[in-house]
Amino acid sequence: MTTPSAATPSTASGQAHGPAAPAQPDAPGGRRGSLGPVGLVLAGGISVQFGGALAVTLMPRAGALGVVTLRLLVAAVVLMVLCRPRLRGHSRADWGTVIVFGLAMAAMNGLFYQSVARIPLGPAVTLEVLGPLALSVLASRRAVNLVWAALALAGVFLLGGGGFSGLDPLGVAFALAAGAMWAAYIVFSARTGRRFPQADGLALAMAVAAVLFLPLGVLESGTKLLDPTTFALGAAVAVLSSVLPYTLELLALRRLPASTFAILMSLEPALAAAAGFLVLDQALAATEAAAIALVIAASMGAVRTQVGRGRARKAAGGS
Numbered sequence: 001m002t003t004p005s006a007a008t009p010s011t012a013s014g015q016a017h018g019p020a021a022p023a024q025p026d027a028p029g030g031r032r033g034s035l036g037p038v039g040l041v042l043a044g045g046i047s048v049q050f051g052g053a054l055a056v057t058l059m060p061r062a063g064a065l066g067v068v069t070l071r072l073l074v075a076a077v078v079l080m081v082l083c084r085p086r087l088r089g090h091s092r093a094d095w096g097t098v099i100v101f102g103l104a105m106a107a108m109n110g111l112f113y114q115s116v117a118r119i120p121l122g123p124a125v126t127l128e129v130l131g132p133l134a135l136s137v138l139a140s141r142r143a144v145n146l147v148w149a150a151l152a153l154a155g156v157f158l159l160g161g162g163g164f165s166g167l168d169p170l171g172v173a174f175a176l177a178a179g180a181m182w183a184a185y186i187v188f189s190a191r192t193g194r195r196f197p198q199a200d201g202l203a204l205a206m207a208v209a210a211v212l213f214l215p216l217g218v219l220e221s222g223t224k225l226l227d228p229t230t231f232a233l234g235a236a237v238a239v240l241s242s243v244l245p246y247t248l249e250l251l252a253l254r255r256l257p258a259s260t261f262a263i264l265m266s267l268e269p270a271l272a273a274a275a276g277f278l279v280l281d282q283a284l285a286a287t288e289a290a291a292i293a294l295v296i297a298a299s300m301g302a303v304r305t306q307v308g309r310g311r312a313r314k315a316a317g318g319s
Helices: 009-014 031-083 092-116 121-140 145-159 169-195 200-226 228-253 258-265 268-280 286-318
Strands: none
Touching (some): 031 092, 031 121, 031 200, 031 228, 031 258, 031 268, 092 121, 092 200, 121 145, 121 169, 121 268, 121 286, 169 200, 200 228, 268 286
């Protein structure tokens, strides 16, 4: 939950789960040089989705809002300790940006966890990915992206069985709203990354999100949050869903082009479906699997289209 320009699909797919870092070209040797960072990104994605699956198992003990509170609170403490961001010397605009970033982060997490409390993890992540995908398509403004949008809509239609009769409508609404907040998160992640060094802005925004969400978690769960087992499981969710993937993706983005990173992040619905099946016994019907595949294809296509456009602009500028 990471900062190339928000106008590109690489950001749209890649910002949702990791800290910002400038992307570097592949090391000499082509694919061999990128095997390490690719593995880091995939490991981060697996960590996020299995953390989400663990969060679902924790919800009967602490409630959806309580789980989000524990995740944000523990992640904020860890990131603040590790990053030790400087609190002085920032302008009012800097603080305004990081506060809005924190708001988007809190809303994205809260809405998504409300969704997975009602519908399976794989479909929830698939619907959530539509937010970054829409941002990619709108930012590109190319006719070919209508194809990717159509693919994504076909996937959504399949996922809903023609009318979402098989999924809780409120869960679907929460997932779509979380996707909109994911898109907002991407935009303000990029802006925060330009105003704060390294992961300082991310740490501060996480602290803002934790403070904002704490009253909601206390209101829903109360003293349940202080139960040692509940707190330990919440801390595990924070590490798996925030701290570990942020760290892995930060390391990967130092050696991996942002476009490649974005394509890998497009696989998150598939990873979520696998985590839901292995941890929560949430099997997918054939139509649901096809729907997830269509949304993944649309996301990858949007990324590759934008990358091709960027290369064409560079070639035109160089000639």
